Amino acid sequence: MYFTESMSGSNKRTPSTISMEEDGPQQKVTRQEEEAPAWAANMQATLSDVSRKMDDLNASMNLMQLTVASHEEQLIAITQKVGENESTIEGVDADVTRVKEESHDLKVQMNELQKQVNEIKDEQLRCTLVFYGIAQPHAERLWDWAQAEDVLAGWLSKNTSRREKQYYTDSIVRAHRGAHNPAKPGPRPIHAQFTWKCADAIMRDIGFKTIGGVRVSRCFSKATTARRNDALVYRRQFIGDNAGAKVKMNYPASLAVKKPGDERYSRLKAF
DSSP states (O other), X not given: OHHHHHHTTOOOOOHHHXXXXXXXXXXXXXXHHHXXXXXXXXXXXXXXXXXXXXXXXXXXXXXXXXXXXXXXXXXXXXXXXXHHHHHHHHHHHHHHHHHHHHHHHHHHHHXXXXXXXXXXXXXXXXXXXXXXXXXXXXXXXXXXXXXXXXXXXXXXXXXXXXXXXXXXXXXXXXXXXXXOOTTSXXXXXXXXXXXXXXXXXXXXXXXXXXXXXXXXXXOOOHHHHHHHHHHHHHHHHHHHHSXXXXXXXXXXXXXXXXXXXXXXXXXXXXX
């Protein structure tokens, strides 16, 4: 009876209907209450994870800011150091330039002083002649100045235009044999200092000549000797290229030439 009335659409509430209506909402509420905590837990976990990541990002950002600040400080320090170094380098460059200028000036002064020293040496040695190839008598004792002077005066009186042995004996200030040179066999050279006039007369008379295997040359400083050697090389080449030309060496290291037809010597080249 109850079933028929409920199917016919009657609004009368029956106990079973009441029971179903009361049971349905309670069951629905219970499922929602059971499902809501799971979603909330997932959302809470997600929010917690995001929060944690944000905290990590904030920590990383803070660390990066500290690092950037440290790098900026280092860059400022490096910039200051570079500025100081540039100033130092500029100062060093200025010092180097100054030292170079001073060194150049010193070199110029040293060259000038050396030139003056060479000139003084050349003047002192101008009257000293070296004779190569004069025979040594068997009785001649080593380092005997008197014997060297006698042998030299005798040779000069026989091989120069002035035939007076006594003249050369009086004109010799001192004379001695040089040291023995194993690389150059033969008589040791005679180094002799003459009076100025006598030395020049001998060089004019027999300079640049070889007489009986004997030749004579002046003594000069090393620098002037090198210049004269260069002049002698040039002299030989010039004479070979200019037949009949006469070339003489002037003091201290210059050449004069006299070509066929010339009345006098003219300056050729200085060394």
